[in-house]
Each structure stands twice: as C-alpha cells, then as structure tokens.
Amino acid sequence: MKAPLLTALLLAVATLAAAAVPSGDGLPLSAANAEAKKRCPGSKRSPKKIKVTGAQRLVICLVNKRREARGLRRLKRQKSISKAASRHTRQMRGSGCFAHRCSGEPDLTGRLTRADYIPCGCSWNASENIAWGKGKKSGSPAKVVRAWMRSSSHRATLLGSGLEHIGVGFRRGSPYSGKKKLATYTIDVGYRR
Numbered sequence: 001m002k003a004p005l006l007t008a009l010l011l012a013v014a015t016l017a018a019a020a021v022p023s024g025d026g027l028p029l030s031a032a033n034a035e036a037k038k039r040c041p042g043s044k045r046s047p048k049k050i051k052v053t054g055a056q057r058l059v060i061c062l063v064n065k066r067r068e069a070r071g072l073r074r075l076k077r078q079k080s081i082s083k084a085a086s087r088h089t090r091q092m093r094g095s096g097c098f099a100h101r102c103s104g105e106p107d108l109t110g111r112l113t114r115a116d117y118i119p120c121g122c123s124w125n126a127s128e129n130i131a132w133g134k135g136k137k138s139g140s141p142a143k144v145v146r147a148w149m150r151s152s153s154h155r156a157t158l159l160g161s162g163l164e165h166i167g168v169g170f171r172r173g174s175p176y177s178g179k180k181k182l183a184t185y186t187i188d189v190g191y192r193r
Contacts, residue, residue, distance in 0.1 A: 039065055043142040046135045047172050047183030055170040056082070058141040059187060063158050063166065066149060072159060075166035075189060081126075082167030084108075084115035085188040089169030092130070093184045098175040100128060108188070117165075117190065126190035127157040132174040132183060139183040148187075157189060164191040 040061035042054065050058070056077075064074045088111055091102045101107045108128050112118050117126070129148050133139035138147070148154035169186035173179060 078165035085169035
C-alpha cells in the first residue's frame with residue numbers, strides 16, 4: 001500500500017463562513033515536506049517505534065508546519081477535541097470499522113458533544129480526517145499527513161483559515177488487524193467562538 005487509506009468529513013454549524021483554502025496547497029509538496037521533517041524529528045518512524053503521545057505530537061507538529069508555511073495560525077491541542085479523536089480511533093481499531101461513524105457510536109457532532117467540545121452556546125466548526133497505514137511507507141505520521149495534504153478535501157480540513165483547535169487519535173494496528181507495524185489515525189480540528 002503506497003498511501004494510507006483516508007477519508008474526510010466536514011461539518012459546519014451556526015454562522016460558518018467558508019474556509020479560505022487556496023486551490024492546490026500553494027507550496028510545492030517537496031518544500032513543505034522537507035521543512036516539516038526538519039522541525040518534527042521522528043515523524044518518519046514506523047508506528048511500532050512510536051509511543052501514542054509521540055505520534056499525536058508529531059502529527060500536530062507536521063500539520064502546524066504546513067499551516068505556518070502558508071501564513072496560517074498554528075492549531076492548539078485542545079483536551080476535549082483530543083478526547084473525541086482518541087475515542088473514535090479506539091472505536092475504529094476495536095470494531096473493524098474504517099469510517100467517520102462506526103456502529104454503536106455517535107457521529108462527529110455527537111462525539112464532540114460527548115467530549116464537551118460542544119455545545120458551547122457559540123458558533124463552532126469541526127472537521128475530521130481518518131487514515132490507516134503500514135510501516136514507514138504509509139503508517140508513519142509524516143506519510144499520513146503527506147497523504148492528507150495531497151488530497152484537496154483532506155488538505156482543506158487541515159488548512160482552514162478559521163481553525164483554532166486540534167486533536168489527534170492514534171492506535172497501533174489497523175481497523176482490520178492488530179499488527180503493531182500498522183497504525184490508525186483520527187484528526188479532529190475546529191473552532192469555538
């Protein structure tokens with residue numbers, strides 16, 4: 001498998017203005033990838049060589065380097081959105097489901113509500129990307145973020161101009177196998193105003 005399997009979901013609620021993301025990503029992939037690798041050491045490691053918190057930190061670092069390269073604000077790790085992303089990754093990994101909603105769990109809005117990210121009596125927006133991959137070739141944080149950046153819908157999720165918060169879920173194994181060289185990821189991003 002050359003690229004992680006991935007999918008995206010974009011939800012908008014309240015008075016949401018469309019995210020301003022340039023067509024393409026505005027930078028050559030090689031330049032953005034080289035810059036991110038330089039400042040996010042360890043991002044090319046195989047899933048079996050990364051701790052959960054390390055993988056989460058690396059994905060956030062890689063996303064923020066790409067945002068900074070485009071003049072966008074860094075996203076801050078937020079506890080409740082992180083909880084929602086981690087719970088969803090655990091659900092996918094434990095149920096053999098690779099989707100934004102697995103059997104027996106709420107959709108993204110429900111997961112964010114359960115994790116206390118919303119309702120907030122405010123305007124909010126949330127988006128989600130998911131992926132799984134194998135080893136250094138497609139399961140490392142660097143390869144997963146790179147694959148998301150090569151897809152216009154996934155890239156839009158990560159580069160939305162109004163975003164503030166980020167949460168990352170990571171588990172070894174895929175939704176279909178418990179092998180440690182595989183990894184499953186969820187990234188939730190959003191804002192509350």
